[in-house]
Every structure is written in C-alpha cells, then in structure tokens.
Amino acid sequence: QVRLVESGGGSVQPGDSLRLSCAASGDTFKMYAMGWFRQAPGRERQFVAAISRTGPITVYTDSVKGRFTISRDNAKKTLYLQMADLKPEDTAVYYCAAEQRLGTPSQLIRSYDYWGQGTQVTVSS
Numbered sequence: 001q002v003r004l005v006e007s008g009g010g011s012v013q014p015g016d017s018l019r020l021s022c023a024a025s026g027d028t029f030k031m032y033a034m035g036w037f038r039q040a041p042g043r044e045r046q047f048v049a050a051i052s053r054t055g056p057i058t059v060y061t062d063s064v065k066g067r068f069t070i071s072r073d074n075a076k077k078t079l080y081l082q083m084a085d086l087k088p089e090d091t092a093v094y095y096c097a098a099e100q101r102l103g104t105p106s107q108l109i110r111s112y113d114y115w116g117q118g119t120q121v122t123v124s125s
Contacts, residue, residue: 002026002098002114009094009119016086016123022079022096022116029077029098030054033105035112036070036081038092038121045095049081050105057104063089086123093118 003025012018020036035050049070050059058070069082079096097112099105106112 002028002032004096004098004114004116006094006096006116006119009121011122011124012086013125014087014123017082017084018086018121020081020083020094020096020119020121022081024077024079024098026077030074031100032098032114033101034070034072034079035097035099035105035107036079037095037097037109037112038090039095039118040089040092043092045109047107047109048094050107051079052103052105059105059107061107083121086121088123088125091121091123093120 005023008020033052036048037045038048039045051070067085071080095118096116098114099112
C-alpha cells in the first residue's frame, strides 16, 4: 500500500510555469507506475501523464505534450509534474495516482489503485 500527498498547486497567469509534487509513503514506491490526472469543475477526471516504475516510459495526453513533463525520483519517493506555458484550460484539481503495472503505464482511471487528495491549479489572467 502507498499513501500519496500532492503539493505545489496555486494560482498563476497564462504562460507561467508550475511544478507539482507527489510524495509517497511506504517502501514500495518503486514498484508502482505513477500517473497524474486532473478534474475541472463540472467535468470528469481525465488522464494527464504517466510514468513507468523506473521512468524510462512516459505517456502524455495530447493537450499537454510539449508543455508538461512527468518525472520521478524513486530515492526520494516523489513524483513530479513540471508544467510550462500554462493555459486557462489547464485549470483543475490535479491528482497523482499509483498502479501496480510493468511496462507502459495505463491512461485509465480504473487501473490505478491509490490516489492522493489533489492540489488545485488555477490559470487566469
């Protein structure tokens, strides 16, 4: 089992950058593929990015490709999402999640076993 706590959200202007972190507890962080999801008001939770257990495989939704970078530090048991050139449509609560999967991580919500509580990102001028 793993407990996840997100941080780093905030209110920024369009074009700004922000880095989200997700700190994991327990000794098994490296055994989980990790993902970031987001949920805007009135909308369903959607996939943003994911990374495999040791980080060589990353997956992104099309709308964030080239702007967002997912990474992980297994020694620190922390997942990151570096977000650049933020747009108003990136406004959402961002969640990190963990799944026990080898190889390419899933983009499906139902594949993930553990979730953080979320951190708010607001992009507005």
